Amino acid sequence: MNYWLMKVEPDTYSIDDLARDGVYAWDGVRNYQARNFMRDAMRVGDKVLFYASNAKPSGVVGLAKIASVPRADPTQFDQSSHYFDQKATTEKPRWVLVDVAFVKKFAPPVTLAEIKLDPTLAGMLLVRPGQRLSIQSVTKKHYEHIVQLA
DNA sequence: GCCAACGTTGGC
DNA sequence: GCCAACGTTGGC
Numbered sequence: 001m002n003y004w005l006m007k008v009e010p011d012t013y014s015i016d017d018l019a020r021d022g023v024y025a026w027d028g029v030r031n032y033q034a035r036n037f038m039r040d041a042m043r044v045g046d047k048v049l050f051y052a053s054n055a056k057p058s059g060v061v062g063l064a065k066i067a068s069v070p071r072a073d074p075t076q077f078d079q080s081s082h083y084f085d086q087k088a089t090t091e092k093p094r095w096v097l098v099d100v101a102f103v104k105k106f107a108p109p110v111t112l113a114e115i116k117l118d119p120t121l122a123g124m125l126l127v128r129p130g131q132r133l134s135i136q137s138v139t140k141k142h143y144e145h146i147v148q149l150a
Numbered sequence: 151g152c153c154a155a156c157g158t159t160g161g162c
Numbered sequence: 163g164c165c166a167a168c169g170t171t172g173g174c
Contacts, residue, residue, distance in 0.1 A: 009172090031157080054172055112173080130155040132171045 002041060003143040005049040005126060005136045006064070006100065015050050015062040018102045027073045027097045028083045034135040039070050039096050041137075048100060049138060049146060051126070052109070059111035060146055068099035106150040120145045 006026065008014075018024050029035055048064040055061075072093035075083035088094040115121050125136045 007172090033157095058173070130171095132156070134171085 001140075002043060002046040003049075003138040003140055004037070004042070004046060004066075005051050005060070005138050007051045007053045007134045007136075009054045010052050011054075014052065015102075015105050018050065018062070018064060018100070019105055021102070023067055023099050023101045025097050026100050027075045029073070029097065029134060030083065030085070030095060031134060033133055035095055037135050037137065038098050042066050042070065042098055044068065047103075047143060049143065050100075057109070057111045057113065059109040059113075059115070060106065060150070061109040062105040063103040063147070064100045065103055066098055067101035070096040070098050073097040110146050110149045114149065115146070118145070118149070 013024060044066055046066040049060045050062045050064050052058055052061045073095040075081040076085040076088040076095045077090060078084055085094055116127050121142055124142050125131050
């Protein structure tokens with residue numbers, strides 16, 4: 001069992017959208033480290049902290065879980081997509097996605113400000129200055145502590 | 151809207 | 163393979 005934090009801006013996709021849809025194909029990841037997590041390390045059933053970035057306030061807004069094995073992200077082949085990648089081919093896809101399923105919405109969210117103030121969470125990648133990776137690995141301890149704070 | 155951090159690109 | 167330029171992220 002692995003634990004993850006996955007970032008998305010609320011304008012792009014929100015926890016309410018996920019609550020409505022049930023499952024979401026997490027497309028648009030265009031960072032190799034984040035892609036490698038999805039491609040190589042994620043397993044169905046892994047637990048996910050759903051993080052809203054550029055939000056008011058930013059923070060963990062709920063829980064989700066990994067609901068599929070990785071597959072090619074179709075937006076890389078779609079010329080009309082913002083995520084189109086000229087160098088990707090269907091024979092050799094460059095980017096993958098996984099399905100993410102809704103588990104729970106936090107009300108209220110666990111804000112970034114709270115996370116920064118909590119000594120138990122001091123080691124989280126999220127609170128490292130300049131850390132922008134959109135998919136991060138999270139320890140079981142940190143995951144469970146955030147669930148407790150919610 | 152600002153700006154620091156950092157990943158990617160491309161010339162050499 | 164170096165590294166400067168450029169683009170993006172994301173908190174504030």
